[in-house]
Amino acid sequence: MEDITVYYDGKCPLCRREINIYKSLSGSTDVSYIDIEAVNFDCNDLGLKKKQLKSRFHIKKNGLFLTGGYAFAELWKHYPSLRFLNIIFSSRLMGFLLDKTYNLFLILRPLLQWLVVRLERR
Numbered sequence: 001m002e003d004i005t006v007y008y009d010g011k012c013p014l015c016r017r018e019i020n021i022y023k024s025l026s027g028s029t030d031v032s033y034i035d036i037e038a039v040n041f042d043c044n045d046l047g048l049k050k051k052q053l054k055s056r057f058h059i060k061k062n063g064l065f066l067t068g069g070y071a072f073a074e075l076w077k078h079y080p081s082l083r084f085l086n087i088i089f090s091s092r093l094m095g096f097l098l099d100k101t102y103n104l105f106l107i108l109r110p111l112l113q114w115l116v117v118r119l120e121r122r
Contacts, residue, residue, distance in 0.1 A: 003030045006075060007058045010035035013116040014109065027080040056106070069099030 006022070009015045019033055034041065036053045043050050048058070048065070059071040066074050073095055077086040089098045 002062055003032065004074065004078060005060045006031060006033045007036050007053050007060070008033060009054050010037040012054075012113060013120065014113055017116070022075070022079070025079045025081055028078040031075065031078050057102070069097075069102040070095055072102070073098060 006019070008019050022031070023033065036043065036050060043053060046053075046060075052058075056067045057071050059066050059075055061074060065071075069089070073086050073089040076082040076089075089095050
């Protein structure tokens with residue numbers, strides 16, 4: 001299996017929580033995580049702007065970027081406990097549906113981020 005790099009927004013409470021879940025799972029040594037909000041992060045060599053990286057979930061595999069639902073399906077392949085999700089969403093149709101569902105989630109993301117911040121303050 002090829003190494004993949006996950007780019008995530010460390011300032012986003014939803015993103016942090018989700019990435020921490022992935023990091024806590026056993027079985028994958030071929031996934032690296034890069035916080036695009038870290039002070040030493042430089043996106044100049046990626047060919048993408050930070051705004052693009054923040055707008056959707058991105059992974060890099062074999063020098064190519066996958067985004068949204070397609071990126072999630074690829075990431076799930078790298079964790080034994082989540083491979084069943086990759087199997088479900090690896091077909092063209094299911095990958096398309098996952099990506100469209102992710103696009104709907106992006107509309108709700110600001111509200112969900114606000115809720116998570118409110119809950120964390122309690």
